[in-house]
Amino acid sequence: MSENTDAGKIDLNELKSGGFIKQNQKDLFTVRLRVPGGRLDIDKMIKIGEVAKKYSRMGYCHLSFRQSVEIIGVHIDDFNTLVKELAEFGQSIASCGPRVRVPTACGGCEYNPNGIMDAQKKALEVDKEHFGTPCHHKFKISFSGCPIDCARTQGMDLGFQGIVDPHWEEDPCTGCTLCEKACLEGAIVAAEDGKPIFYREKCVYCGDCIKACPTDAWTAKRKGWAVRAGGKHGRHPRTADEIMLFLPDDKVSDFIGKTLAWYNKNGKRGERIGTTFDRVGLEGYKEKVARPFITD
Amino acid sequence: MSENTADEKIDLRGVLCPINFVKTKLKLEMMESGQVLEVTLDDGEPMRSVPRSIKEEGHKVIKVEQIDDGYKIFVKKADS
Numbered sequence: 001m002s003e004n005t006d007a008g009k010i011d012l013n014e015l016k017s018g019g020f021i022k023q024n025q026k027d028l029f030t031v032r033l034r035v036p037g038g039r040l041d042i043d044k045m046i047k048i049g050e051v052a053k054k055y056s057r058m059g060y061c062h063l064s065f066r067q068s069v070e071i072i073g074v075h076i077d078d079f080n081t082l083v084k085e086l087a088e089f090g091q092s093i094a095s096c097g098p099r100v101r102v103p104t105a106c107g108g109c110e111y112n113p114n115g116i117m118d119a120q121k122k123a124l125e126v127d128k129e130h131f132g133t134p135c136h137h138k139f140k141i142s143f144s145g146c147p148i149d150c151a152r153t154q155g156m157d158l159g160f161q162g163i164v165d166p167h168w169e170e171d172p173c174t175g176c177t178l179c180e181k182a183c184l185e186g187a188i189v190a191a192e193d194g195k196p197i198f199y200r201e202k203c204v205y206c207g208d209c210i211k212a213c214p215t216d217a218w219t220a221k222r223k224g225w226a227v228r229a230g231g232k233h234g235r236h237p238r239t240a241d242e243i244m245l246f247l248p249d250d251k252v253s254d255f256i257g258k259t260l261a262w263y264n265k266n267g268k269r270g271e272r273i274g275t276t277f278d279r280v281g282l283e284g285y286k287e288k289v290a291r292p293f294i295t296d
Numbered sequence: 297m298s299e300n301t302a303d304e305k306i307d308l309r310g311v312l313c314p315i316n317f318v319k320t321k322l323k324l325e326m327m328e329s330g331q332v333l334e335v336t337l338d339d340g341e342p343m344r345s346v347p348r349s350i351k352e353e354g355h356k357v358i359k360v361e362q363i364d365d366g367y368k369i370f371v372k373k374a375d376s
C-alpha cells in the first residue's frame with residue numbers, strides 16, 4: 001500500500017476492513033460498495049452514479065460477482081470525501097479480509113414465480129446483523145429462493161436455499177397425473193389410477209408438484225431453508241457439504257451466529273471453514289451447531 | 297356442463313412455451329366463466345408448464361386425457 005502524506009486523514013482501519021482494493025495504477029483503488037442481495041433502489045443508483053462520475057479517474061464501474069458496484073480508479077486522496085458523500089445517502093462500503101462479507105441473494109420471489117423463500121429479505125437482515133464479523137478468513141453467505149439455486153449456495157461458506165415439503169392428501173386427488181409430469185426428478189410416479197406414488201429420496205423440495213396440482217391435493221407442509229456449508233470458489237474450489245433441511249426462516253440469523261462461533265473456535269487463521277471441516281471433520285460441527293435446529 | 301363436452305377447443309401441438317400458454321389465456325378470455333376449454337398439448341415442457349400457469353391464473357384443469365401424440369386437458373374458466 002502506498003504511503004501518503006495525507007494518510008492521517010484516512011481511517012486506516014476503514015482501509016483494512018473496508019472495500020478498498022489496491023489497483024495496478026499508482027495510488028488508485030477500487031472502491032467496493034455494500035449492496036446486500038444486489039438490490040439497488042433507483043434513486044440510490046443514480047446518486048452512486050453521480051459520485052462515481054466525480055471520483056473515478058478511469059471512467060467506469062464494474063459489477064462484481066458478488067453483486068456489488070465497484071467504482072474503479074479512485075485516488076487515495078479522495079477516499080475521505082468519497083466515503084462522506086456516499087454516506088450522505090446511506091451508502092456504505094463493503095468489507096475485505098477475514099470477516100463476514102456482504103451476503104448475496106437471487107432476485108427472489110417477489111417477481112420470480114419459482115421463489116419459495118424470500119432471499120432478498122434475508123440478505124438484508126443478515127447483512128445488518130452479521131456483516132463485518134471478524135473470523136479466520138473471508139466468510140461468504142448467499143441465499144437462493146428455490147432449488148434452481150441462482151445464488152450458487154454450493155460455493156459459499158454458508159449457503160441457504162429455499163425448499164418446500166410437499167404433502168399429499170388422497171381425497172381431493174382426481175388421478176390426473178399432472179404432478180407426475182411436473183416433477184423433473186422422477187420423485188412422483190403415477191399409479192394405475194393416475195394417483196401419485198411419492199419417492200421422497202428423489203425429491204429436491206422444489207414445490208413444482210404443488211404448483212401443478214389442479215385440486216390442491218399436494219400442499220406445502222412446511223417451508224424453510226436447506227443449509228450448506230464449507231463451499232468456496234477460488235484456486236481450490238470446494239463444494240459445500242449438506243448440513244440440514246428445513247431450517248425455519250426465523251432461525252437463520254441464529255444459525256449463522258452459532259456457525260461463526262464454532263468456526264472461530266475450531267478454525268485456524270487463514271483457513272476457510274470448508275478447510276476446517278476437512279481438518280477436524282464435519283461431524284462435530286453438525287452435532288454442535290446444526291443438531292439443535294433439527295426438529296425431526 | 298359435462299366434463300367431456302368442451303365449449304371451445306384449441307390445438308396447441310407444435311406450439312412452444314410460452315406461446316401455447318398465451319394462446320390458451322387469450323382463448324379463455326373470450327369465454328364465459330364456467331365454460332370448458334379443451335386444450336391439446338404436446339407431452340414434455342408444454343405439459344409441465346401450461347397446466348401450472350393455468351392454475352396460477354385461477355382457472356381449473358378438471359380432466360386430463362392421454363391421446364396418441366400428446367394430451368388433452370379440459371380447463372374450466374374461473375369466475376371473474
Ligand code: HEM
Nearest residue numbers: 019020021064065066067068095096097101232233234235
Ligand atoms: C482487500 C482486498 C480484497 C477484497 C475486498 C476482497 C473481496 C472479495 C470479494 C467481495 C469477492 C467476491 C468477488 C465477487 O465475486 O464479486 C472476492 C472473491 C475472491 N477473492 Fe477476494 N478480496 C480481496 C483480496 C483478495 C486476495 C488478496 C485474494 C487472494 C489472495 C482474494 C481471493 C479471492 C478469491 C479466490 C475469490 C473467489 C473466491 C470465492 O468466491 O470463494 N481476494 N474477494
Ligand code: HEM
Nearest residue numbers: 038065105106107108111112113114148149150151152184
Ligand atoms: C429476474 C431474474 C431472473 C429470472 C426470472 C430467472 C429465471 C431463471 C429460470 C426460469 C431458470 C431456470 C430454469 C430451470 O432450469 O428450470 C434460471 C436458472 C438459473 N439462473 Fe436465473 N433468473 C433470474 C436471475 C438470475 C440471476 C441474477 C442469476 C445469477 C446471478 C441467475 C442464475 C441462474 C442460474 C445459475 C440458473 C441455473 C442454470 C442452470 O445451471 O441450469 N438467474 N433462472
Ligand code: SF4
Nearest residue numbers: 106115145146149150
Ligand atoms: S433461485 Fe429460484 S427463486 Fe431465486 S432467482 Fe433462481 S429461480 Fe428464482
Ligand code: SF4
Nearest residue numbers: 183203204206207209
Ligand atoms: S417437490 Fe419437486 S422434486 Fe419433490 S416431488 Fe414435488 S415436483 Fe418432485
Ligand code: SF4
Nearest residue numbers: 173174176177179213
Ligand atoms: S396433480 Fe393433483 S390431482 Fe392430479 S394426480 Fe397429482 S395429486 Fe392428483
